[in-house]
Amino acid sequence: MSGFVKFDPRTRLAHLEEHLRRIHRNLPLEEARIQLLRCRLVAYKLIAEIGESAYDKLYVDRLMSEIYNKLRELSGMKLSDPYMNPCESQYQILEELKSYRYRDPNERFMRFVREEFREIFIPTLFLLTYLCRSEKKYTWEEVKSQLDVIMHDLGVDVSWEECEEELKRYARKVFPVLDIAVAV
Incomplete structure (x- = not known):
């Protein structure tokens, strides 16, 4: 046991x-x-x-x-x-993350951001991408591309292969609850 x-x-x-x-x-x-x-x-x-x-x-x-x-x-x-506005938030969160490169990387908040990047920002932006119903939204591939640049700038080390597997498991469980019909 x-x-x-x-x-x-x-x-x-x-x-x-x-x-x-x-x-x-x-x-x-x-x-x-x-x-x-x-x-x-x-x-x-x-x-x-x-x-x-x-x-x-x-x-x-x-x-x-x-x-x-x-x-x-x-x-x-x-x-x-x-x-409440996933399309707009998709852009706002990416812009906020981009602005963090100008902050002191040793600041407690920035250490927190780097440590939690994989657990918070990646799945949040993943969900917002699929919740946004606008045709003018970023695709998940476009978001990933921007996240790659942001992670490089912030010194975040994340394996996309591992993330994608976790996101797929999460999506299989959560997408039906959120009424997202996309197969991942």
Whole structure:
């Protein structure tokens, strides 16, 4: 028997919700925004695992909307949920990532960005690419090309082969929940 404690998806989702409601107390705003991207990726995976109509994309959207509203209220800044406008967000996130090359690479936030790049930015941009229904969007190949340049500039070492396998597994699980009909 394994020594690991495994929680069922409902318990993990409850813990995630609890974490989200406290995120503004635990992290600087800049880091919280990025962690929210990760939390949504996890939430989508959990609702896919639960597989009940009560837990769907709308459930996650409402939860995230509540958290973004709270952060806006507390920070006084205009923050928007990237998933509410995936086409625009695809461009914004890529531009924000490009701007990081001008920051001090030894800064704590930049170390965090490099460490979490594979787990947060790549799958987020992958999902946004498929959620964007505009014909004027970047394709996933175009996004990957831009990410290659960004990762080089930031000193992020990622194997696309490993990423693609993880993205395919994630897509098989999550795309049906998000009503994305593309086969990956």
